[in-house]
Amino acid sequence: MNRTLLIAHREFMAYARTVGFWLSLLAFPLFGALGGAIPIMMKHAEPARTVALVQAAPAGSGLAEAVRQSLENEQARGDISALRMAAIPEAGVAGGDRVRQVAETEGYQAGIAALKREAPRAGASFKAPRPNLTLVAPPAELVSAAPGEAQDAMARRYLGDDALEGEKLSAVVFLTDANGQPGARVWTARATDDAVEDAIRDALKDANRRQVFAAGGIDPAVVEQTDRFRPDMAVFSPKARSGGEVSFRDKLPTVVGLAVGFILWSLIITGASILLNSVMEEKSNKILEVLLSSASATEILTGKVLGVALLTLTVLFAWGGLGGIGLIAAAPDVARDIGSVLMSNGLLIYFLLFMVGGYLMYAVLFAAIGAFCETPRDAQTLMGPIMMVLVAPLLVMQMAIRTPDATVVKVMSLIPPFTPFVMAARAPSGPPLIEIVGALIGMFLFAALMVWVAGRAFRAGALSDVKLNWKSFIGAVRGGG
Amino acid sequence: MVAALTLDRISKRYGGFQAVSDLSFEVEKGTICGFLGPNGAGKTSTLRMILGLQSATSGQIEILGADDGRKVRDRIGFLPEERGLYKKMTPVDAIAFFGGLKGVPASEGRKRAREMLTQMGLGDAQKKKMKELSKGMAQKVQLIASVVHRPEFVILDEPFSGLDPMNQQGLEAMIRALAADGATVLFSTHVMQHAERLCDKVVLLARGKKAFEGTVDQARATSPRFLELEGALDVAAVAALPGVSGVEVLNIHDGACTLRAGLTPGAGGQEALKSAFLSGLDVRRFQIKEPTLHDAFIALTGDHPDEDQSIARDALKAEAAR
Numbered sequence: 057m058n059r060t061l062l063i064a065h066r067e068f069m070a071y072a073r074t075v076g077f078w079l080s081l082l083a084f085p086l087f088g089a090l091g092g093a094i095p096i097m098m099k100h101a102e103p104a105r106t107v108a109l110v111q112a113a114p115a116g117s118g119l120a121e122a123v124r125q126s127l128e129n130e131q132a133r134g135d136i137s138a139l140r141m142a143a144i145p146e147a148g149v150a151g152g153d154r155v156r157q158v159a160e161t162e163g164y165q166a167g168i169a170a171l172k173r174e175a176p177r178a179g180a181s182f183k184a185p186r187p188n189l190t191l192v193a194p195p196a197e198l199v200s201a202a203p204g205e206a207q208d209a210m211a212r213r214y215l216g217d218d219a220l221e222g223e224k225l226s227a228v229v230f231l232t233d234a235n236g237q238p239g240a241r242v243w244t245a246r247a248t249d250d251a252v253e254d255a256i257r258d259a260l261k262d263a264n265r266r267q268v269f270a271a272g273g274i275d276p277a278v279v280e281q282t283d284r285f286r287p288d289m290a291v292f293s294p295k296a297r298s299g300g301e302v303s304f305r306d307k308l309p310t311v312v313g314l315a316v317g318f319i320l321w322s323l324i325i326t327g328a329s330i331l332l333n334s335v336m337e338e339k340s341n342k343i344l345e346v347l348l349s350s351a352s353a354t355e356i357l358t359g360k361v362l363g364v365a366l367l368t369l370t371v372l373f374a375w376g377g378l379g380g381i382g383l384i385a386a387a388p389d390v391a392r393d394i395g396s397v398l399m400s401n402g403l404l405i406y407f408l409l410f411m412v413g414g415y416l417m418y419a420v421l422f423a424a425i426g427a428f429c430e431t432p433r434d435a436q437t438l439m440g441p442i443m444m445v446l447v448a449p450l451l452v453m454q455m456a457i458r459t460p461d462a463t464v465v466k467v468m469s470l471i472p473p474f475t476p477f478v479m480a481a482r483a484p485s486g487p488p489l490i491e492i493v494g495a496l497i498g499m500f501l502f503a504a505l506m507v508w509v510a511g512r513a514f515r516a517g518a519l520s521d522v523k524l525n526w527k528s529f530i531g532a533v534r535g536g537g
Numbered sequence: 538m539v540a541a542l543t544l545d546r547i548s549k550r551y552g553g554f555q556a557v558s559d560l561s562f563e564v565e566k567g568t569i570c571g572f573l574g575p576n577g578a579g580k581t582s583t584l585r586m587i588l589g590l591q592s593a594t595s596g597q598i599e600i601l602g603a604d605d606g607r608k609v610r611d612r613i614g615f616l617p618e619e620r621g622l623y624k625k626m627t628p629v630d631a632i633a634f635f636g637g638l639k640g641v642p643a644s645e646g647r648k649r650a651r652e653m654l655t656q657m658g659l660g661d662a663q664k665k666k667m668k669e670l671s672k673g674m675a676q677k678v679q680l681i682a683s684v685v686h687r688p689e690f691v692i693l694d695e696p697f698s699g700l701d702p703m704n705q706q707g708l709e710a711m712i713r714a715l716a717a718d719g720a721t722v723l724f725s726t727h728v729m730q731h732a733e734r735l736c737d738k739v740v741l742l743a744r745g746k747k748a749f750e751g752t753v754d755q756a757r758a759t760s761p762r763f764l765e766l767e768g769a770l771d772v773a774a775v776a777a778l779p780g781v782s783g784v785e786v787l788n789i790h791d792g793a794c795t796l797r798a799g800l801t802p803g804a805g806g807q808e809a810l811k812s813a814f815l816s817g818l819d820v821r822r823f824q825i826k827e828p829t830l831h832d833a834f835i836a837l838t839g840d841h842p843d844e845d846q847s848i849a850r851d852a853l854k855a856e857a858a859r
Contacts, residue, residue, distance in 0.1 A: 059638050062634070062637045062638060063638075066623075066634055070623070070625065341621035341622070341623070341624065342617065342619040342620055342621030343621045343622065343623065345590070345617045345619065346615070346617055346620075346621075346622075346635065346679075346682075346683075347638070348590050349588050349590065349610065349613070349615040349617070350610060350615075350635060350638035350639055351610075351638055352607065519585065519590060519591065
């Protein structure tokens with residue numbers, strides 16, 4: 057094994073053998089999965105709240121019925137939304153919208169049938185979401201109790217820990233309709249639980265709206281129909297794949313570009329920072345001089361850059377692989393679309409080139425800085441301004457989604473230190489080929505310059521005790537040790 | 538004898554600061570050469586130039602037939618002054634890694650590492666991590682790492698610093714063994730006793746310039762002998778004895794003192810002693826002492842080998858860099 061590979065191997069193994077590396081490798085997908093699963097698990101684990109609605113004076117106003125109707129409508133909307141969401145991974149956004157439309161116009165059961173047609177696998181396993189609230193008939197003694205303190209005392213009894221099994225309530229809602237203004241006093245078993253409060257507030261707003269419309273002579277059926285209305289819109293663009301209507305697939309490349317830009321930024325900066333710390337550790341442990349007596353500065357630098365690159369690629373492949381498997385399992389259509397975006401117009405090759413060039417630029421620079429430093433504080437002088445500059449592409453990348461041809465985005469994508477990130481975000485929107493190729497050439501020329509500069513600085517820094525600042529760094533580059 | 542190393546009028550300048558001036562010397566194959574001088578005298582700069590880690594401002598270096606140490610780095614072993622190994626590695630892994638950089642296959646490197654660690658009394662520490670070893674043990678491991686590839690030329694920069702007397706003895710034995718196996722050893726030190734015991738040849742360096750090159754005996758011969766006297770003695774009376782060039786009080790205890798009288802070149806000391814007894818000086822004990830390498834260094838350079846020249850020279854170097 058030659059020296060460069062030996063140094064790369066040691067560098068890789070130094071991290072790969074640590075428990076911390078494997079923990080961080082697995083932590084991201086694990087927390088990602090938990091982040092998605094925990095809210096669902098919590099939702100499933102949450103007990104349905106038993107709520108009793110009590111119509112306070114004036115009796116016969118129909119408020120309780122209106123609130124009940126509103127709560128049931130809300131539940132139905134949730135069920136339809138769940139049908140749509142279940143359809144999307146398999147049938148895409150358009151399929152999900154079709155299922156929703158059927159459910160809204162023809163009813164929930166028709167929606168389930170539509171789901172089975174549009175997304176057979178999702179349809180077979182679909183379960184309606186559990187309701188948040190279950191309305192129960194209020195106990196007779198609660199209804200007959202005198203309004204005020206007697207009713208409140210009774211509510212306390214049914215909500216308290218001493219309530220009999222089967223009689224215990226989660227909330228008691230006293231509905232009032234004073235002066236035509238719907239209102240409520242909500243008693244809940246847990247003071248911190250605001251689920252009932254929120255649901256009743258929305259239901260009262262809805263009830264009030266209906267009352268107001270009814271008072272204005274508008275048929276409730278018209279109100280309901282108006283609520284249900286969704287404009288039938290379509291967006292067209294000559295740049296759409298179909299040549300006309302814009303689909304989710306047309307928007308996907310820019311989303312992928314932005315995501316790749318951010319991922320490249322994180323990977324490159326993480327890799328370069330690992331290298332900075334590794335070189336700093338060798339400098340502080342007095343290993344660099346021994347290494348320099350055994351291998352050239354170029355071999356050491358190349359070996360270390362290669363070793364950390366392998367480490368970074370391991371993380372990328374592990375996360376990418378797990379993410380890909382998860383996406384294929386959960387949303388095969390979206391996964392297929394993302395795959396086709398990456399494979400179209402040479403995007404994957406561009407992304408790989410941006411990653412190589414970007415990593416090379418920053419890795420060698422950070423390694424050279426590390427060669428002058430024994431502690432992170434030593435590196436602060438140079439790293440502070442560099443990191444501030446590195447924030448700029450993060451801001452510009454977001455602009456690239458809506459306006460990939462904006463002057464600032466164009467210019468930034470052609471400045472070599474920013475090319476790997478900004479051009480990665482811009483490339484999927486189809487900029488002129490000459491700009492992509494030009495940016496790539498500029499980036500690799502700049503990377504070659506950085507390798508030369510960093511090689512000289514690395515060699516000088518490794519044997520130097522000089523305190524790091526811009527002057528000493530530039531002096532080292534000019535002197536070359 | 539064939540020279541393994543030749544330095545021909547080497548100079549090193551950092552900006553306006555002259556670290557090494559017009560330095561020339563040779564080291565013959567299979568010998569042990571001590572490169573002596575106080576801290577900051579320019580030893581490390583010279584060793585780095587020999588290794589090719591730094592370029593000389595002027596002059597020529599030839600090592601093992603090459604004009605650049607980097608061309609023959611696989612045939613050279615180097616122990617730097619500031620030592621360190623990867624803290625999380627085991628000694629066997631660390632030695633095999635550095636052996637690998639010098640072209641020793643991994644399995645062979647590990648085998649040699651185990652053998653050498655056992656020979657050096659570190660058999661039990663093979664599987665420990667470097668951070669768990671004592672400083673002396675880590676230093677032995679690093680020394681093994683620098684010679685695991687069986688180099689023809691070994692450069693050791695201040696190899697004895699930080700070692701306790703027991704480990705210093707062990708290191709001396711190892712250096713002798715390297716030379717006995719045919720390797721050429723060049724080691725720098727500011728402690729003259731090691732050089733006195735080990736070296737076939739010494740090169741004395743002071744303020745970047747060569748002060749002497751030759752054998753230890755030749756170096757000693759450049760310094761006068763000493764007459765050590767003990768008793769209730771008057772310093773002025775001793776200084777007035779024939780052949781005495783100067784007197785140094787070594788200690789005073791219970792009215793008696795120990796004096797060290799330097800003798801003029803060529804003086805044997807007998808005449809001074811005879812005169813002392815004849816004049817009735819209270820001499821209770823006397824000894825004629827041969828000069829040490831330490832004495833020779835002072836005589837040759839006017840500097841003290843234990844004084845630290847690095848502080849003043851580093852300040853000058855930093856000033857030059859500015």
